[in-house]
Amino acid sequence: MATRRVVGARARCGLIAVLVSLLSACAGYGGQGFTLGHSTVADVERMIGAPAMHWQAENGEQVRVYPRGPMGFHTWMLRSDASGRLLSQENVLDPRHFARIAPGMDELAVLQLLGPPIPAWTVYFSARDERVWEWRYCDDWGEPARFNVLFDGTTRRVRSTLAASESQRGLSGHDQRRAWCHR
Secondary structure, three states: OOOHHHHHHHHHHHHHHHHHHHHHHHOOOOOOOOOOOOOOOOHHHHOOOOOOOEOHHHHHHHHEEEEOOOOOOOOEEEEEOOOEEEEEEEEEHHHHOOOOOOOOHHHHHHHHHHHHOOOOHEEEEOOOOEEEEEEEOOOOOOEEEEEEEEEEEOOEEEEEEEEEEEEOOOOOOOOHHHHHHOO
16 A cells, blocks of 8 residues: 555656646747846757757847747747847747748748748649648637748749638638637
């Protein structure tokens, strides 16, 4: 009987440790807990891990990209100065950023605006020589939606874009996921 209590106590402690680590991971989901001008790149990486992409901008700022897909709706871009102090953080998966995608842009320019697309949703259509990248986001009406950039397969330059809610696309279960857009 005493052995059972010790095992039960260990299991509870293990469960508590897992829950605490999950809650701390969620706390850093969008950069909450960071102070602009005070928090550092080291603080960011300690809290939410290594970025999916990073580069140095022409003005010397460092840009780090944290996509939260495939089922998430945000890609966070965090900018820091040359000394590593956090300057800004923003979700780039929104219509304001999508509107900046223009025909003729190359893939790198799109990546630097929106971050990486969802790999499993990147498709090449040989009949049209077209590559399509897709991101998931919350539209202006709080609906889960998808944004696509269509590239010429040979030149790898933007041909066009399109956006539609998941319900417009006939994706099943969209009502169950809608709650995620109303956080």
